[in-house]
Structure formats: structure tokens, C-alpha cells
Amino acid sequence: MTPRTVLLASPYFPPDLGGLERYVWNLARLLRSRHGHRVVIATTASRGTQPGRYDGPDGIPVYRLPAPARISHTPVGPHWSRRLHSIIEGERADLVNAHAPVPLFADAAARACGALPFVLTYHTGRMRKGRVAPDLVCATYERTMLARTAARAQEIVCSSDCVAAELPALFGGRSTTISPGVDPESFPASPVPDAPRIVFVGSLERAAAHKGLPDLLRALASLTPAFPDVHLDVVGTGSAAVDHEALAQRLGIAPHVTFQGRLEGEDLAAAYRDARVLALPTHFDSFPCVLVEAMACGRPVVTTHVGGIPSLVTHDGNGLLVAPGSEERLAEALGSVLADHALAQRLGSAGHEYVARELTWERQSDRTVDVFDRASDRSRRACTVAVVAPNYPPRCGGVEHYAARVARAVAEDPAMRAAVITASTTGWRTSVGIEHGVPVVRLGTWARHLNTPVSPLWPLQLRRWLHRLRVDVVNAHAPAPGLGDLAVAVSGKRPTVMTYHAGSMLQGHKDVDLLVHAYERHVLPRVFRRADALVASSPVSLAHGRPGAVQITPGVDVERFTPGPPASARPRTVLYVGRMDRASPWKGIDVLLRAFAALSDLPEARLRLVGSGDALAEHRALAERLGIIDRVEFTGRVPEDILLSAMRNAAVLVLPSRTAAESFGMVLVEAMACGTPVVGSDAGGIPHVITDGVTGLLFPHDDPDALAAACRRLLRDGELADRLGGAGRCRAVERYAWPALTDQYLRLFRSLAADRDGGQSMRPATASRRAPRAGFALPSARRRP
Known part of the structure; x- marks a missing residue:
């Protein structure tokens, strides 16, 4: 890795306090100390700071650009692009990493960087305020300026999977998830204390009302009768602090609440360690840093099932999750942690182990540097x-x-x-x-x-x-x-x-x-x-x-599609899985219905048709005319787990296709993996899947009597059914397991991409020369005159 000069462009930076600020600062620190890069910070002048160049922590140069105006807490300044371009040239930056979603600043950095590699880091999902006018402005920004900035980026980093999911048109397929990390030395673990103390850490600005502190205060009020010594420490400042203090007074819990104000460094870590549990009843959040910090300290967390939080907190694994806005459920979850010391210790230990393994800043900085390398070197993209x-x-x-x-x-x-x-x-x-x-x-x-x-x-x-x-x-x-x-x-x-x-x-x-x-x-x-x-x-x-x-044939997940009971011990159910469209008459469902009608000597047998389509009514009408409607179940489309259960418990699966349009029949392989005997017609690719009398039975297509005879054999002869089911399972594992099949695709894609990166357009002559490297014979010169 060659050391480079990296410009981190962030609208906010310490002494501002927030998740974005801590993310950028820790990234800057590790890029410099761990990876040997020279780091320059470009940010806005805020919280009493003046525009100009300063020496930041560890000697990192910090440029603060003037932001004389604010629109809904968003700093706005003139000529940012020109000023950032001057910084890039003066500091001889090799790469620009801009942090958003605060509008304008990252967009200005994208315009200023010219031909330099540009990486966009996006920290939250859609910027919605819940009001028509601001939401219209945010939506317009996302579709215009942000879309152009994202298109300009060689690489995109999202702070959680939910960020990419909320803006898939901009980030989908292009983003790498690198969530906030933690410094284990700054937030060391310690045993969970016995005292029933809860901590809340977050902004108290009115714009951050979604953090859910009012919900927590009301939940605390319902906890005080059972826990008279319970106490809540509120860490943070903002314009709504007086409103929260007034709410605590009205609820009669003011003696149980301490508003600590803003805490940093060791004071913040001490607030986590003094608490038995961290509560964050947020209504939406992408990936709150406070959860990671509390878990690093070994504290259980109680939070909500929103945004990117479920990717960090597993309910009853390393924390407890409740629905946002549910004060009753929040109180129950907090009460269980306060009352059960073993539960608190288990959740806290699991959270600490997860953070130490996956979310240290060292690990996250390594991932970020890998993204920077890909942005700088096309061959690594x-x-x-x-x-x-x-x-x-x-x-x-x-x-x-x-x-x-x-x-x-x-x-x-x-x-x-x-x-x-x-x-x-x-x-x-x-x-x-x-x-x-x-x-x-x-x-x-x-x-x-x-x-x-x-x-x-x-x-x-x-x-x-x-x-x-x-x-x-x-x-x-x-x-x-x-x-x-x-x-x-x-x-x-x-x-x-x-x-x-x-x-x-x-x-x-x-x-x-x-x-x-x-x-x-x-x-x-x-x-x-x-x-x-x-x-x-x-x-x-x-x-x-x-x-x-x-x-490359279709395959099956042999670890998911596993054998059920022996075929001879299953209910006498004949199963069909597939489409039932008027445009697909070649599926032969009418042949199956007529064959099942011929099984009148097996009155206990049932036919189950799984699938949907516009021909369902016609098939139902045919079953009524044949007098078997009471023995036929039309289930429609079902979830995967129900489909899997149906395959594992069917006595026989049938695919009665009548033309070569059925080129393979994936459902056959899935049933075989479940140890289910299969019956298929001799049409299309079915005979290449079923070896007659070995892994299943074949019948002449469009022959209901022959199909009925094959089903009758399997429903009456348990030994034959068990033998064919076992052989089918072995065939599925040996020949149709997905990993071996998809590996062929991956090798093919790599080969084609490598040829393109090598300056080739990968047309026939080139393909035929280079393909043998990947073990594939790609189309020959005949493919293009």
C-alpha cells in the first residue's frame, strides 16, 4: 500500500459532538497512525470556531470554511467548491472522501476534486422531516444534486445496510457497508453494576426528537413503582433539553432523572460503565454509535427494531429490541434487564464480544483503506x-x-x-x-x-x-x-x-x-x-x-432441502409445484388431473397443486368434472418454508410436462434432495434429470394412464419409493449442489471482467483465445463474422 494524502470533507467535525463527527475523527486518526496516510480535514466553521486553517488533534491540518447561513441546521456557505479545490491543490491530495447526508458540502467536494478519485460516505437514510415542504426539498435534492454526486463517486460507503436499502436507486449495487466502530481502549469493558441505573445518550435538539427520549421518560414513570431506586442519566444537550426536563417534572420523575449535559472521552465512558443498561428508543436511525460504545463497555442495550439497528443488535442475543413508540414494551424490556442480573450479564458479554470481533475502529479503518485502494486502482475495483x-x-x-x-x-x-x-x-x-x-x-x-x-x-x-x-x-x-x-x-x-x-x-x-x-x-x-x-x-x-x-444446470441447496421421513411412511400425497398459466399449457397439469382421477383404487390419496397463475379456475373446473375436487388441494403460491415442508412430506412429486419447453425441471432436483420419489414425463430435459427406475420413474408424455400407473407403483410399493428417494438424494448431492455450479459462473464472470480490464472488448476472437485460462470454451470466431 502506497501512502497517500487523503482529504476528508465533512460538514461537521469536533468540537461538534455527534456520530458523524466521531466517525470522521476516528477514521482520520487511524488513517494516519495505522496506515501511514497523510490526512487533511475540510469542514465548516461552527460552534464558535472561526474560518481558517488550524492544527487539529495529532497535528492533522483542519480547514474550516465559512458557513454564514443555516437552513434547518444545514450550514450553507458561498464558494465552497472553489475553496475546497484550493485546499486539494495546496495540500496535493491524492483522494477525496466526502461525508454526507448534510446537503451541499459533499456535493461541493465532488465538484472540487476534478479527476481525483472520489469516495462518498453516506451516514443515514432518506432525509425526511415529516413535513410536506421540507420533505419535497429533500426529495428534490436526493434526485438531483445527490444523484450527481453519487454518480461521480468511484466508490460509495454506507454506514449500514439500511442506508443503501433506503436509497437503492443511488447506492444499490455500488456501496460497501462500513459501520461506525469503537476504540476498545477508550471504552473498556467492566462488570455490569447492580444499581438500577439507565443511561440515554443522544442529541437533545428538537430536530432529533426521533431519538425517543419522551418515550423513555414515560416508560421510566411506569417503572418507578417496581424499582423505586431506578435512575436515568440523560447525556446530551440541545434546544429541546428544557422540554424534556419539563416533561420529567409533569410525570413526577424529576428526582429519578439527571440531565448530565454533554460528556466526552473518559466522562462519557464512565457514564456507560455506571449504568446497568443503555436505552435508545429511537423511531428511526441508521446505525447509532452510542449502541456500539455501550456494547464495547459490556452494557446490555434496549433499543428499537428500526433502520440498521437489527444488523447490530440481535434480540435476546446481545440486547433487547422493542417496537418504536411502544412505551409499555420498552418498560417491560428495561424492567427485565434491571431485575435479572444474569440476563444483564449475558447480554452485555455478548455485545462486548461482538463489538470486539467486528467493530473496532482498526478493523473499520482497514475496510475503508481497501475501498480507497479500489477507488484509486481500477484493477482492484x-x-x-x-x-x-x-x-x-x-x-x-x-x-x-x-x-x-x-x-x-x-x-x-x-x-x-x-x-x-x-x-x-x-x-x-x-x-x-x-x-x-x-x-x-x-x-x-x-x-x-x-x-x-x-x-x-x-x-x-x-x-x-x-x-x-x-x-x-x-x-x-x-x-x-x-x-x-x-x-x-x-x-x-x-x-x-x-x-x-x-x-x-x-x-x-x-x-x-x-x-x-x-x-x-x-x-x-x-x-x-x-x-x-x-x-x-x-x-x-x-x-x-x-x-x-x-x-451449467440448475441446482439445489442440499443443506436446506434435506430428507424428510422415509417415503413409505409419508401420507399418500401426490405433489405438483409450478406455474399454472394459460400461456404454459405444456406444463401438463390437465394430464396430472386425469391421471389422479384414475387412482380411484387409492381413495386415501390426495393431490396437492402448489403454484399460481391465470389458469387456476380452469384446472379447478376440470377437477370438478372428473369428480376429484374433494381430493385435490389448490394451495396457490406458498412461502418457502411451507413449500419445503410439502416436498419433505409428499409421497411422490410429479412433473407432467408435455414439450421441450421444459428444459430441466428444477423442482425435480429439489424434491430429490428431500428424498422424495419423483415421476416425470419423457419430454424436454426431464430424462436428463431422472434415470428411469434408478432415481425416479419416467412415463410417456401426454399419457394419463401411464402417469397413474407410475404413481400407483410408488404409493403401493414402499420399498421402491424408499429406494428411489434415497438414490435421488444422492444424485442431487453429487451432481446438483449449488456451490459447484455457481462457482462456474463466478470463474466465467472473472474471466470476462479481466479481459475487459485488460483493454479487450471481449468479442469472439478475443474470447476464444483467452477463455481457456478460466477452464471455459467461450464462443468461437463463428459467433461474429
Whole structure:
């Protein structure tokens, strides 16, 4: 690591007191002492300080810029960009790290840094005041100035996961979470005292009313009858201090409350150590530093389930969580800690161990320096992979779960970042959210044709989001025309991986098949040639056999999908899991219903259909005509845990697909992992998953009698069912465990990103030369004339 000069631009800095100030000061201290960097601070003149250059703690130069005006506690000063540019040039800064969300100052730093590496650190979520006019101003700022500042940043740091989740359009897929840390020497641990003393630490400004001190005072009033010696120390100052003192008087608890004012250093640490518990009943917060400091001292914390707090505090693990605004629950939680010394010791010890392991400032400064290195050196920047799929969970289907698993594997790789672009299922408006740590952009859908979402705006929107997310590699998933094809077409110079899931989508309908045939014959080959790499999800995928294509099948989480009771001991339930759409008649649900009607000799048998779609009413009507409606359960879409339980307890799972559109059948592998015997048709890729008589049974597609005979065998012959279930489990573990499959994707993405960083556009000739390094045969020169 080469020492550099780092300019930390923060709107506030000590002697101001607050989480942002402590974050910047501790970062500056460790950058200098631990990492050998030269640090310069640029901040505003506030709390009686004068503009100018000062020698700060440890000799760190501090520039205080004039801020003659304030708008709702936000400092405003003229010519900040010009002044910051002069500081950058005068101090010969190598990197600028600006801290927000206070508007204007970080934005000025972004403009001032020119071509220098710029890192934005964002400390809280949306700036909402609960009033129409201020909220409109904040929303406008976030969509304009802040959006430009975020786009300017090479790297973005968020103080908690919830910050990125609240502003996913700006930070999703680009941010690294580095939460506030603590100095263990400044906040040493000590045994929890016996005295029933509570401490609250926070700003008492009226603008910080969300910290919830009034809730705590009212809870304290309800605690005094049971704990007559209870005492609350309030640490902090601000414009609302007199209001809180007046409230304590009205509640009759003034003798039980001491307003300590502002405490720092050893005095603050002593306030934590004197307390039995820290209470912070905040209504919203991203990642309060006071929780970390109290936990470092070995004190249990009672706080609320809001913002980023649940990522720090585990209920009944290292603290107690209550709903915000619930004074009764707050009093109960505090009372339990005050009354139970063993509980207080356990929570305090667990909190101290967690902070010492994960949240020391040394560890957080190391993470920050790694971000700075990535911002300065493009070759070290995390590779962002966009998984583009027409549908995505919670929508149920094999393609959806396959795409989600790839995205999750990318997100778990420390050298990569994941993003998902998919179609909305709720309307024409685009939405952005964070799901399981992955930003998911759901593009507005104008219509659906044959279950395929479409929108004329997608070409423009895809380009915009690929640029905004700074995508390096595009992984497009396509079982049908639409979003995946467009992603390949508009990817520009970004390497693209096309994963094709389906065999021929011909369905036996003349008009529809004319369009499908034209697409598969004329359009799809061009998409394949345009992509830099092809992945076939099964041997019957239309991508299989193409020059350079590789096969990566769907998989299963074998640690989650585990065997249930022996198949012979389960209730006689026949299970189907999948879509029930009019556009997917090839799923063969009507064949299954007719086959089940033929099982009249097994009156105790039940058929359970799990899934949703617009054909549910038609399938229900068919069950009524067949006289089996009382033995058929239409459950609709169910949560994953219920689905898992259904698979682990079914006597047999059936996939009765009738065409090659069923290229694999992920549900088969999931059931096999659960030790559930499976029955599948001989259509599409199913025979490549089921070895007849070894890991399951096959039947001729569109043959209800043959399907009924296969189900009857398994429902009557317990020994056969147990044998096939056990063999299926072994096959799932050996061949379809997800880690081995997603590792192939990760190697492929790394190879493509490395080629791009090496100055190559990764078109066919280059791909065919370089791919062997990663163990992949990428498309050959035939892919592009």
C-alpha cells in the first residue's frame, strides 16, 4: 500500500459532538497512525470556531470554511467548491472522501476534486422531516444534486445496510457497508453494576426528537413503582433539553432523572460503565454509535427494531429490541434487564464480544483503506455483475430461482457486486429495492403477451440502469423473447453471458407457433452470436451444442432441502409445484388431473397443486368434472418454508410436462434432495434429470394412464419409493449442489471482467483465445463474422 494524502470533507467535525463527527475523527486518526496516510480535514466553521486553517488533534491540518447561513441546521456557505479545490491543490491530495447526508458540502467536494478519485460516505437514510415542504426539498435534492454526486463517486460507503436499502436507486449495487466502530481502549469493558441505573445518550435538539427520549421518560414513570431506586442519566444537550426536563417534572420523575449535559472521552465512558443498561428508543436511525460504545463497555442495550439497528443488535442475543413508540414494551424490556442480573450479564458479554470481533475502529479503518485502494486502482475495483431476467422471485419458477441463485453467489463473493434487473409484476412504474442484500430494479411492464412481459421503454431503461449501476458484466437469462435479448443488444462494450433455459417453445398453436418459430430461427441465433458467452441450462436448451457453449444446470441447496421421513411412511400425497398459466399449457397439469382421477383404487390419496397463475379456475373446473375436487388441494403460491415442508412430506412429486419447453425441471432436483420419489414425463430435459427406475420413474408424455400407473407403483410399493428417494438424494448431492455450479459462473464472470480490464472488448476472437485460462470454451470466431 502506497501512502497517500487523503482529504476528508465533512460538514461537521469536533468540537461538534455527534456520530458523524466521531466517525470522521476516528477514521482520520487511524488513517494516519495505522496506515501511514497523510490526512487533511475540510469542514465548516461552527460552534464558535472561526474560518481558517488550524492544527487539529495529532497535528492533522483542519480547514474550516465559512458557513454564514443555516437552513434547518444545514450550514450553507458561498464558494465552497472553489475553496475546497484550493485546499486539494495546496495540500496535493491524492483522494477525496466526502461525508454526507448534510446537503451541499459533499456535493461541493465532488465538484472540487476534478479527476481525483472520489469516495462518498453516506451516514443515514432518506432525509425526511415529516413535513410536506421540507420533505419535497429533500426529495428534490436526493434526485438531483445527490444523484450527481453519487454518480461521480468511484466508490460509495454506507454506514449500514439500511442506508443503501433506503436509497437503492443511488447506492444499490455500488456501496460497501462500513459501520461506525469503537476504540476498545477508550471504552473498556467492566462488570455490569447492580444499581438500577439507565443511561440515554443522544442529541437533545428538537430536530432529533426521533431519538425517543419522551418515550423513555414515560416508560421510566411506569417503572418507578417496581424499582423505586431506578435512575436515568440523560447525556446530551440541545434546544429541546428544557422540554424534556419539563416533561420529567409533569410525570413526577424529576428526582429519578439527571440531565448530565454533554460528556466526552473518559466522562462519557464512565457514564456507560455506571449504568446497568443503555436505552435508545429511537423511531428511526441508521446505525447509532452510542449502541456500539455501550456494547464495547459490556452494557446490555434496549433499543428499537428500526433502520440498521437489527444488523447490530440481535434480540435476546446481545440486547433487547422493542417496537418504536411502544412505551409499555420498552418498560417491560428495561424492567427485565434491571431485575435479572444474569440476563444483564449475558447480554452485555455478548455485545462486548461482538463489538470486539467486528467493530473496532482498526478493523473499520482497514475496510475503508481497501475501498480507497479500489477507488484509486481500477484493477482492484469490485466487478459488478447485472443478472437480467424477465421474471424474478417472489414470482415462482425454475428460471426465477436459477437467476436469484446466481445473483446471490455473486453478492457473496468479496470481489464482486450483484445487481438484478427484471420486469415489474405490479404495473408500469419502475421500482428499486434491496432484497437479500442485492439491489433489484423492477422495470415497469406495459403488458404481458403469452406470459412474457413487454415494454417499449426497456431499451432506454436498460442502458440507463447498466450505466447507473456501473455494470461490468451482464448475465442475461432468457427462456422467451424479451428482456434478456434486449440486455444483450444494449450492453455496449460490456461482456455479456447469455443463459438460455428453454428448448423449443413451440406449443402446438398455429398462430403462436408461427411467431415462436420465426423468433427461434431468425432472432435467437443473432442474440447468441452477439453474446460473449453462452450457457445452456440443460442438454435440450437451444443454446446447447452452439459453438463454445457451456452447460451449467440448475441446482439445489442440499443443506436446506434435506430428507424428510422415509417415503413409505409419508401420507399418500401426490405433489405438483409450478406455474399454472394459460400461456404454459405444456406444463401438463390437465394430464396430472386425469391421471389422479384414475387412482380411484387409492381413495386415501390426495393431490396437492402448489403454484399460481391465470389458469387456476380452469384446472379447478376440470377437477370438478372428473369428480376429484374433494381430493385435490389448490394451495396457490406458498412461502418457502411451507413449500419445503410439502416436498419433505409428499409421497411422490410429479412433473407432467408435455414439450421441450421444459428444459430441466428444477423442482425435480429439489424434491430429490428431500428424498422424495419423483415421476416425470419423457419430454424436454426431464430424462436428463431422472434415470428411469434408478432415481425416479419416467412415463410417456401426454399419457394419463401411464402417469397413474407410475404413481400407483410408488404409493403401493414402499420399498421402491424408499429406494428411489434415497438414490435421488444422492444424485442431487453429487451432481446438483449449488456451490459447484455457481462457482462456474463466478470463474466465467472473472474471466470476462479481466479481459475487459485488460483493454479487450471481449468479442469472439478475443474470447476464444483467452477463455481457456478460466477452464471455459467461450464462443468461437463463428459467433461474429
